[in-house]
Amino acid sequence: MAEVKTPMSSKDQKHSPFESMLARFHAAADIINLDQRFRDVLSAPERTMIVNLPVKLDDGTTRVFEGYRVIHSTVMGPSKGGIRFAPFVDLDEVKALAGWMTFKCALVGLPYGGAKGGITLNPKVRSEDELERITRAYTRALKDVFGEDSDIPAPDMGTNNRVMAWIFHEYSRIFGYTPGVVTGKPLHLGGSKGRVPATGWGVMLTTMKAIERLGWKPSELRVAVQGFGNVGSWAAKLLQDQGVKVVAVSDHTGGVYSDEGLNVRELVRYVKGNGSLAGYSNASSITNAELLTMDLDILIPAAIENVINPSNANDVKAKLIVEGANGPISSEADSIIQEKGILIIPDILANAGGVTVSYFEWVQNRRGHYYSEEEIREKAAPIMSDAFDRVWDKREKHGCTMRLAAYIEAIERLATGIDLEGNF
Ligand code: NAD
Numbered sequence: 492m493a494e495v496k497t498p499m500s501s502k503d504q505k506h507s508p509f510e511s512m513l514a515r516f517h518a519a520a521d522i523i524n525l526d527q528r529f530r531d532v533l534s535a536p537e538r539t540m541i542v543n544l545p546v547k548l549d550d551g552t553t554r555v556f557e558g559y560r561v562i563h564s565t566v567m568g569p570s571k572g573g574i575r576f577a578p579f580v581d582l583d584e585v586k587a588l589a590g591w592m593t594f595k596c597a598l599v600g601l602p603y604g605g606a607k608g609g610i611t612l613n614p615k616v617r618s619e620d621e622l623e624r625i626t627r628a629y630t631r632a633l634k635d636v637f638g639e640d641s642d643i644p645a646p647d648m649g650t651n652n653r654v655m656a657w658i659f660h661e662y663s664r665i666f667g668y669t670p671g672v673v674t675g676k677p678l679h680l681g682g683s684k685g686r687v688p689a690t691g692w693g694v695m696l697t698t699m700k701a702i703e704r705l706g707w708k709p710s711e712l713r714v715a716v717q718g719f720g721n722v723g724s725w726a727a728k729l730l731q732d733q734g735v736k737v738v739a740v741s742d743h744t745g746g747v748y749s750d751e752g753l754n755v756r757e758l759v760r761y762v763k764g765n766g767s768l769a770g771y772s773n774a775s776s777i778t779n780a781e782l783l784t785m786d787l788d789i790l791i792p793a794a795i796e797n798v799i800n801p802s803n804a805n806d807v808k809a810k811l812i813v814e815g816a817n818g819p820i821s822s823e824a825d826s827i828i829q830e831k832g833i834l835i836i837p838d839i840l841a842n843a844g845g846v847t848v849s850y851f852e853w854v855q856n857r858r859g860h861y862y863s864e865e866e867i868r869e870k871a872a873p874i875m876s877d878a879f880d881r882v883w884d885k886r887e888k889h890g891c892t893m894r895l896a897a898y899i900e901a902i903e904r905l906a907t908g909i910d911l912e913g914n915f
Pocket residue numbers: 500501646647648649650690717718719720721722723741742743744779793794795796815816817842843845846
């Protein structure tokens with residue numbers, strides 16, 4: 492029996508993440524009158540793979556898990572993109588995530604194309620042994636796709652450095668020691684210093700850049716973060732270190748709120764021990780729906796796609812939204828948010844810190860020479876900062892949103908690459 496797909500609670504079937512991704516791509520392409528051949532190349536993935544993985548469970552029965560890997564583009568280099576374990580993962584979502592990786596890597600200027608993978612499963616109900624067997628089966632099924640010069644996975648929602656270690660080990664068993672085949676590995680197995688906080692750190696950096704451009708004072712600002720996993724918890728912690736008041740955070744079980752500001756470090760310790768925010772008693776409770784529409788300066792959705800959609804976009808009160816998650820605002824909600832005058836720092840810019848540090852992990856693996864955390868930050872910060880400035884300038888040049896400016900910046904680089912390849 493195959494693992495049953497559970498629809499994502501907030502993922503209304505009307506909002507296809509892939510359609511959302513394409514809608515933005517075409518809107519940006521319209522602004523620059525993009526030639527049809529570039530549109531055709533960039534609006535369909537290069538390769539789409541579905542694998543069925545029979546795996547023995549702890550109770551002795553066998554279950555078939557469905558896995559995906561989508562390579563959206565290899566124009567700028569080997570494809571790069573995380574692997575998601577979630578009960579709602581499907582091909583449409585993985586195709587969208589792969590496309591976002593193409594635009595993200597091109598925007599930031601990394602020598603990578605875009606890909607994404609996923610397995611439909613609920614990691615919270617699977618034992619560590621089952622997760623290891625499933626991951627190894629997925630790696631074997633895609634052994635000829637993955638490769639340090641062809642397709643390089645990384646962590647995403649529901650996966651972590653432990654899962655990356657299994658991929659590295661299974662792949663190396665077949666082909667010999669190849670640490671550069673996957674990033675986000677544990678430090679002991681060729682991981683990079685600074686990779687775990689990297690995405691949240693990039694969210695903090697882009698938020699601080701926006702605050703500076705807007706002429707705001709960090710100490711006067713209130714922020715709420717939806718999603719308290721890798722990205723959300725690090726973004727909350729690092730923004731608190733910058734003097735911004737974190738008034739609410741949430742996860743799949745609900746959220747917590749304090750007008751005086753939450754103790755983010757204590758919350759991180761609580762979630763580590765408890766598994767979720769449920770039952771935390773040093774703050775008031777708040778639902779995810781309430782958090783998204785709170786009276787705030789900054790909202791950071793850092794969980795799943797389409798949490799802001801036409802049903803709640805009108806009620807959003809934040810003045811700035813920084814997209815920690817991929818695709819948290821549906822394409823239909825974009826125009827509503829824009830009409831309200833809310834500035835959005837888009838996902839392909841805001842959460843690019845993770846793939847930027849992953850790139851340095853890959854470089855270190857291939858050179859066999861490792862950097863300190865300080866060196867990593869020194870290398871990654873100008874890349875993120877420069878991408879922000881280029882997008883801000885493009886926004887002013889075209890009089891468009893930050894999102895469309897980010898797409899334009901990425902599309903222009905990709906179109907130049909496709910043109911120079913000359914393979915038509
Ligand atoms: P994670 O698994 O570490 O954390 C996800 C968090 O979201 C958890 O706190 C979970 O409880 C919460 N969540 C799940 N469903 C929810 C719901 N319906 N409502 C509210 N909260 C919910 O995942 P992550 O790595 O932090 O990824 C979060 C987002 O950031 C994803 O969109 C991912 O694609 C994106 N992202 C992650 C990275 C990375 O390096 N990890 C890089 C770029 C983008």
